[in-house]
Amino acid sequence: MYAKNFTTEIELRKSKIQSVICRSGADAFLVSDNANLFYTSGRVFSGYTYIPAEGEMIYFVRRPVGLSRENVVYIRKPEQIPDELSHLGIALPRVLLLENDSLTYNESIRLRNIFSEAKIENGTPLIRGVRMVKTLYEIELIRESAAHHSSMYRKAPSVYKQGMSDVEYSIELERLARLHGSLGLVRIFGKSMEIYMGSVLAGENADEPSPYDFALGGAGLDPSLPISSNGSIMKPGNTIMVDIGGNFTGYMSDMSRVFSLGEIPEKAREAHDVSLEIQSEIEKMAKPGVAASEIYDLAFDIAKKAGFEANFMGHRQKAGFIGHGVGIELNEAPVFAPRSKDILAEGMVFALEPKFVIPQVGAVGIENTFVVTASGIEKLTQCEEEILPLD
Amino acid sequence: MYAKNFTTEIELRKSKIQSVICRSGADAFLVSDNANLFYTSGRVFSGYTYIPAEGEMIYFVRRPVGLSRENVVYIRKPEQIPDELSHLGIALPRVLLLENDSLTYNESIRLRNIFSEAKIENGTPLIRGVRMVKTLYEIELIRESAAHHSSMYRKAPSVYKQGMSDVEYSIELERLARLHGSLGLVRIFGKSMEIYMGSVLAGENADEPSPYDFALGGAGLDPSLPISSNGSIMKPGNTIMVDIGGNFTGYMSDMSRVFSLGEIPEKAREAHDVSLEIQSEIEKMAKPGVAASEIYDLAFDIAKKAGFEANFMGHRQKAGFIGHGVGIELNEAPVFAPRSKDILAEGMVFALEPKFVIPQVGAVGIENTFVVTASGIEKLTQCEEEILPLD
Numbered sequence A, B: 001m002y003a004k005n006f007t008t009e010i011e012l013r014k015s016k017i018q019s020v021i022c023r024s025g026a027d028a029f030l031v032s033d034n035a036n037l038f039y040t041s042g043r044v045f046s047g048y049t050y051i052p053a054e055g056e057m058i059y060f061v062r063r064p065v066g067l068s069r070e071n072v073v074y075i076r077k078p079e080q081i082p083d084e085l086s087h088l089g090i091a092l093p094r095v096l097l098l099e100n101d102s103l104t105y106n107e108s109i110r111l112r113n114i115f116s117e118a119k120i121e122n123g124t125p126l127i128r129g130v131r132m133v134k135t136l137y138e139i140e141l142i143r144e145s146a147a148h149h150s151s152m153y154r155k156a157p158s159v160y161k162q163g164m165s166d167v168e169y170s171i172e173l174e175r176l177a178r179l180h181g182s183l184g185l186v187r188i189f190g191k192s193m194e195i196y197m198g199s200v201l202a203g204e205n206a207d208e209p210s211p212y213d214f215a216l217g218g219a220g221l222d223p224s225l226p227i228s229s230n231g232s233i234m235k236p237g238n239t240i241m242v243d244i245g246g247n248f249t250g251y252m253s254d255m256s257r258v259f260s261l262g263e264i265p266e267k268a269r270e271a272h273d274v275s276l277e278i279q280s281e282i283e284k285m286a287k288p289g290v291a292a293s294e295i296y297d298l299a300f301d302i303a304k305k306a307g308f309e310a311n312f313m314g315h316r317q318k319a320g321f322i323g324h325g326v327g328i329e330l331n332e333a334p335v336f337a338p339r340s341k342d343i344l345a346e347g348m349v350f351a352l353e354p355k356f357v358i359p360q361v362g363a364v365g366i367e368n369t370f371v372v373t374a375s376g377i378e379k380l381t382q383c384e385e386e387i388l389p390l391d
Helices: A004-024 A034-041 A078-087 A105-114 A124-132 A136-154 A166-179 A203-207 A266-285 A292-305 B004-024 B034-041 B078-087 B105-114 B124-132 B136-154 B166-179 B203-207 B266-285 B292-305
Strands: A028-031 A046-052 A058-063 A072-074 A095-098 A119-122 A198-202 A239-244 A257-260 A323-325 A332-336 A349-352 A355-358 A362-365 A368-372 A377-379 B028-031 B046-052 B058-063 B072-074 B095-098 B119-122 B198-202 B239-244 B257-260 B323-325 B332-336 B349-352 B355-358 B362-365 B368-372 B377-379
Touching (some): A004 A046, A004 A095, A004 A124, A028 A034, A034 A046, A034 A124, A078 A105, A095 A105, A105 A119, A105 B105, A119 A124, A136 A166, A136 A349, A136 A368, A166 A198, A198 A203, A198 A362, A203 A239, A239 A362, A257 A362, A266 A362, A266 A377, A292 A332, A332 A349, B004 B028, B004 B034, B004 B124, B034 B046, B034 B124, B046 B078, B058 B078, B078 B105, B095 B105, B105 B119, B136 B349, B136 B368, B166 B198, B198 B203, B203 B239, B239 B362, B257 B362, B266 B355, B266 B362, B266 B377, B332 B349
Parallel strands (some): A028 A095, A058 A072, A095 A119, B028 B095, B058 B072, B095 B119
Antiparallel strands (some): A028 A046, A046 A058, A198 A239, A323 A349, A349 A368, A355 A362, B028 B046, B239 B257, B349 B368
């Protein structure tokens, strides 16, 4: 199922999950969300991972055929799981955790009927809490993703051609990302979140509100996907915010950079400098024990004092956060929002994205991915942070 | 919310949905799945469409800000819906349909608590049944998508360069699709289905089983996304199956074509001809009233008689269907499988994909998108169907 040297890593993840299962008072956790299957096994399969409070994880696999490794049990349907557990000498759970925030209602009811004797509780927040603090192995994968991502961003100006529409530039950036090893798919928690690889926002389109819970919007090309570039020609006086997601290893990194065409208003440069100042102040104070809400408040205060409150995190429509955890999914915990309860801990990895929308000009600001170390935070995405001219 | 000439279309969709609400004995249907929001309003938003058995649909919108049109009510949270309905003089439903196959368990429980007096029933199969039969307006959008898609496929050989890996070729095809107007995102029903734009399968990678419920597999580049190309160099003797999804209008078209490098074995050509024969026989008999299962059986019988049963719809792992409806999502009804209960009706649109995997050589076969007419079926994707040499 995964390379031999990966066994220790899976053992570590298992013990992290088992520890929260124990603390919750449950006997087992049955996961089937692709992100959690990948986390618990090292690969995506169709089926379920059964994690007992103690003992081995069992992989109940529907597809693909031919997985040969310990603890794999092939099934056609989840109704076979109780019998298979009995054959393995594993007692049925009295309290079972399910992914109530990602299983559909009908999938959940089906599993509840299968484990009809068990009390069912919600495991989604628990496993998201576990995944929030990355292992060293995971941090290495995010570091690798961030390195490819940064290298791609350094070449972003080279694929611009005069007269391009925002979509045409986006297409060349998507290709650049793929040539640098991007898997393409950006895995997102929550079925209502949709995006194609990332976003390129030029000029006034940056101020178009979108239905999605991303930091910024854009009208998109079609009402079926109202996000990101809208096909307008990029013009002198525009800023261009490039926010193409990085998924080079199954683990996401997230970064944005801003480019300019012709002369851009001083106000845009000032707002961009405020973003860099926010990032720099956060780098000074962020460390284990600091509250994510405190970090949001610091950013908001700096933006407000600089006179950019009306532009902070959007203008016609505003995002309610300035950062988010990244990992197997693009939107993990912690969340950097006013009412967030998350507290920084060593091993967390997050994207920080203080941004401003300047009407008629475009978006400015910065986004980088950081890991929380024992004493502070370390930036994983490395690339020029000033506004670079494309022309 | 949508262009003025779109009003008649939305009225038509409303009456189709209201007819199934009525027949089910329910008083209303509350939808929040992006595909169903798009279907009921003409755009994706964050919120809910409330469809009463009679009367106007109400759009409860969280985001984006600034939608100005009739029947839009802004809300912060779904708990406001009952009060807002009362303000509008609409009686609360006694029987309410919810999307039990796409709402998460917790979302569904939240809505059940909000409508605690109502009996809740599953509306997912009903609206998928409605969406299965397309309106003329929708057929025009799929026709347009299919035209762009076909035009892109005609240029597919032109972006091949000798010595490319399957992924490098895929990247150029993705760019080609985007330059032809593809929105990129391929919308799929079911959270466990993941793919990036489509699939390019060359040589023996075509025989790698995947966890996903697509017609064919491929190992992919990473265990986090085990589908499609795996980075191997395409070699003489390989067939290359290109199956890049088409989403040019918010409506999907689906097509595949096969290319070759160097001399390929006669067996591969024979199997490809069997695919074309299957398609041709289905074109002769498919019309309103014909069962989808009958069409599957016909395809299977032709494949078996030709001696290709072991290769039909996969070799190491097989798909259980030879076609599927397309529309707002890539995997709609009808399903062409042995136990399908679907019966063809005028206005259905589906992709037919009889394919074979020849070990060590690659995949062969054909995929086109068809619309069911009053007396037969019409092919919407038009492009050379023989195996074309890339070199």
